[in-house]
Amino acid sequence: MSEAxxxxxxxxxxxxxxxxxxxxxxxxxxxxxxxxxGWPATMANAAQVVYDTGFAYTLxxxxxxxxxxxxxxxxxxxxxxxxxxYAFIGHLRGGLAHATVIACAGFGAICGSSIATAATMAKxxxxxMKKLGYADYLSTGVIAAGGTLGIMIPPSTILxxxxxxxxxxxxxxxxxxxxxxxxxxxxxMAGIAWITWRDPAAGPAGKRSxxxxxxxxxxxxxxxxxxxxxVLGGIYGGVFTxxxxxxxxxxxxxxxxxxxxTLTWKxxxxxxxxxxxxxxxxxxxLIAAMMFSGFINFxxxxxxxxxxxxxxxxxxxxxxxxxxxxxxxxGTIMEELSMVLLTIPVFFPIVISLGFDPVWFGVLIVLVxxxxxxxxPVGMNLFVLNSLxxxxxxxxxxxxxxxxxxxxxxxxxxxxxxxPIALWLPGFMK
Amino acid sequence: MKQALxxxxxxxxxxxLFALMLLTLVDVGGRKLLSQSVPGSLELTELLMVAVIFAGxxxxxxxxxxxxxxxxxxxxxxxxxxxxQWLVDALCVAALGGLAWLMWAKAGEMASYGDTTAQxxxxxxxxxxxxxxxxxxxxxxxxxxMLRPADSHSAGAEDPEQGAL
Numbered sequence: 001m002s003e004a005x006x007x008x009x010x011x012x013x014x015x016x017x018x019x020x021x022x023x024x025x026x027x028x029x030x031x032x033x034x035x036x037x038g039w040p041a042t043m044a045n046a047a048q049v050v051y052d053t054g055f056a057y058t059l060x061x062x063x064x065x066x067x068x069x070x071x072x073x074x075x076x077x078x079x080x081x082x083x084x085x086y087a088f089i090g091h092l093r094g095g096l097a098h099a100t101v102i103a104c105a106g107f108g109a110i111c112g113s114s115i116a117t118a119a120t121m122a123k124x125x126x127x128x129m130k131k132l133g134y135a136d137y138l139s140t141g142v143i144a145a146g147g148t149l150g151i152m153i154p155p156s157t158i159l160x161x162x163x164x165x166x167x168x169x170x171x172x173x174x175x176x177x178x179x180x181x182x183x184x185x186x187x188x189m190a191g192i193a194w195i196t197w198r199d200p201a202a203g204p205a206g207k208r209s210x211x212x213x214x215x216x217x218x219x220x221x222x223x224x225x226x227x228x229x230x231v232l233g234g235i236y237g238g239v240f241t242x243x244x245x246x247x248x249x250x251x252x253x254x255x256x257x258x259x260x261x262t263l264t265w266k267x268x269x270x271x272x273x274x275x276x277x278x279x280x281x282x283x284x285x286l287i288a289a290m291m292f293s294g295f296i297n298f299x300x301x302x303x304x305x306x307x308x309x310x311x312x313x314x315x316x317x318x319x320x321x322x323x324x325x326x327x328x329x330x331g332t333i334m335e336e337l338s339m340v341l342l343t344i345p346v347f348f349p350i351v352i353s354l355g356f357d358p359v360w361f362g363v364l365i366v367l368v369x370x371x372x373x374x375x376x377p378v379g380m381n382l383f384v385l386n387s388l389x390x391x392x393x394x395x396x397x398x399x400x401x402x403x404x405x406x407x408x409x410x411x412x413x414x415x416x417x418x419x420p421i422a423l424w425l426p427g428f429m430k
Numbered sequence: 431m432k433q434a435l436x437x438x439x440x441x442x443x444x445x446x447l448f449a450l451m452l453l454t455l456v457d458v459g460g461r462k463l464l465s466q467s468v469p470g471s472l473e474l475t476e477l478l479m480v481a482v483i484f485a486g487x488x489x490x491x492x493x494x495x496x497x498x499x500x501x502x503x504x505x506x507x508x509x510x511x512x513x514x515q516w517l518v519d520a521l522c523v524a525a526l527g528g529l530a531w532l533m534w535a536k537a538g539e540m541a542s543y544g545d546t547t548a549q550x551x552x553x554x555x556x557x558x559x560x561x562x563x564x565x566x567x568x569x570x571x572x573x574x575x576m577l578r579p580a581d582s583h584s585a586g587a588e589d590p591e592q593g594a595l
Binding site: 015016017018019020021022023026027043046047048050051054055056057059060063064067113114115116151157158239240243244246247248250251254269272273275276277278279280281282283284285333334335336337338369373377378380384 | 440441443444445446447448450451452453454455457458462472475476477478479480482483484485486487489490493495496497498499500501502503514515517518521522525529532533535536558561593594595
C-alpha cells in the first residue's frame, strides 16, 4: 500500500515541477516496478509495453476517429449544422444558443474530441451570436459546455481510451453514450432557457425561417447524416467493429471534404500531420499509464483499498458517488485525461467488485471529464475559447459557464441513480 | 534542423496515416462486399500504426504538445523558469534515451531470433529498430531545447485547437 501511495505522490510532485505527465507517470511506474521486481524484468517489461502498444491492430481506432473529426472540421460542415439548427429554433428566445447546443451534438456525432468541437463551434457560432447582441457570458458558456458533447456523443476519444485500458467493448461504450448525450443536450438547453428567462437581453430571438429555408438547410446536412448513420449504425448493428467503423468513417469524411473542394495538398497534409501528432501524444500518455498501472497493480493498493471499502459497509452506489465527487473536485484543477488514467487502476477494480457494469462506469467517467473540461480555474475548453476569442476576457467565460457545470452535474447524478440511461441501448448488442 | 525534422517525420506520419485509412477501407469493403480481404491487412495496419505513432512523437515534442501542469508558471521568475525548463528537458532526454536503448536491445534480440510477422513474414527487427531511432530523435529534440538560447523557447502548445480530449 505505502509503495503505491509514494508512487502517486511522486507523480504529482514531478508533474508540479512541470515534467510532462506522460514522463512523470512512465518514470514512476518504471522505477517503482524496478525496485519491487528487480531491474532486468522491469526493463524487459517496459520494452514489451512500448512494443505491444505500438503494434496493436485494435488501437488503430484512435488515429482513424481523430482523422475523421479533423476532416469533417475542415470540410466546413459545422457551419451547415449550425444553420440547420438555427432554421428551426432561431426565432425562440436564446434561439442561437439552443441552435449551438444542437449543432455541437450533431458535430459530436462525427468528432470525438471536446476541444475540437468547442474550437470549431467557436468560429461558427460566436460571430452570429455577437452580431445579434448576445451577452458574452452566455455565448461562451454555451460553446464551452456544448463542446463537451463531442466526447459523450459517440465517437469519443475518452471512451476509446477507457475501453482500451479497461478492456471494455468500445462499440457498447459508444452505444451507451447516446442517451446520456441527449440528456446533456436537454439539460444544457434548460440552462439556456433559465439564463434567458432571468436576463432576456442576454439572448435575444433571431428572425423566423420559412419552411423553404428549413428544407434547404436540411438538404445541406444529409451527407454528414449519412456518414453518421453508416459509421455508428454499422458499429451498433454489429456490421463492423469500432476499428473498421473508424476506417470507413475517416475515408468517408475524406471523400466528403474532397467533394466539397475544401482539400488542397497542403491542407490534406496538415490534417494528416495534426491527427498523427494528436495520436502520438495520446499514445505517449497511454504507454506511460500502462507502465504506471503495471506498477500499481503489483502493489497491494488495489486489493487493500477494495477490502477496506467493502469493510466499511457503504452502499455500493455511495462508493461510486464518492469517487465521482473526488473526480469532480480533482477535475477543477487537474488535466482530465491524466486524472482518469492515473485513477483507473485503483478505482476500476473496486467498481467491478461492487458488481457494477464497466460500460456504465465508462459513461460516468465521460461525464466527470466533461465537467472537468469546463470547470474553472483549470478547464481546457475555457482556455481554448479564451485563446480563440481574443475580445472576451477569461472572467466573462468563467462567469457564464457555472450554470452549465451545474447542468452537467445534474446529468451525472441522474446517470448515477438511473443506470438504464446508459445501459439500455448497449443491452441490445450482442 | 527543426524544419528538416518537421518535414521528414511529418511526411512519414502523414503517408502512414493516409495509407492506414485506405487500407482499412479497402480491407473492410473487400471483406463485406466481395468476401475477400487484403492479405496481411492486420499486420500491415500494425506496422502503419507504429509509423504514425513514432514518427509523430518527435513532432509532439517539437511543438511542446505533451500534457503539462503549468498552473504554477506564473509564480516563478523568468530566470527560474528557464532553469526549470532546462532540467525538465534533461530529464526527458534521460527517459527517452533510456527507452531508445531498451528498444534497440529488443530489436537486436528479435532480429537474432528471426522474428517475423505471421502472414507476410516481414522481419520485425528493422521496424523495432526504427521505433528506437525515432524515440532517440525525440530525445535529440529535447537536447536541442537544452542548447538553444533561452528566449526562443516556446512555453506551451502553439496550436490550442489540438488536444487530447
